[in-house]
Amino acid sequence: MMWDGYGMGAGVGGLVVVLLVAGAVVLVVALLRSGRSDRTPDLRGQGGRALDPGPGTPHAEQILAERYSRGEIGAEEYEDRLRRLRGR
Numbered sequence: 014m015m016w017d018g019y020g021m022g023a024g025v026g027g028l029v030v031v032l033l034v035a036g037a038v039v040l041v042v043a044l045l046r047s048g049r050s051d052r053t054p055d056l057r058g059q060g061g062r063a064l065d066p067g068p069g070t071p072h073a074e075q076i077l078a079e080r081y082s083r084g085e086i087g088a089e090e091y092e093d094r095l096r097r098l099r100g101r
Contacts, residue, residue: 073098 074095081091 080086
């Protein structure tokens with residue numbers, strides 16, 4: 014009897030391909046998660062309250078004013094949000 018070369022080797026080769034694809038998927042997911050955490054820092058403390066962002070970080074009213082000046086929001090929305098920020 015002659016072997017055509019398709020014995021156990023085909024099963025092992027298929028397993029290797031499945032493992033390589035699974036490894037590539039895990040690598041892509043890990044890279045996406047690491048990139049996302051760098052762009053969106055968590056400013057929450059253990060109690061769930063926002064931490065003070067510290068000096069040099071734009072204040073909420075300043076960010077709002079910049080959005081208004083760029084035309085991202087209208088005058089009515091700006092005044093409404095400003096009023097909410099100030100607690101009135």
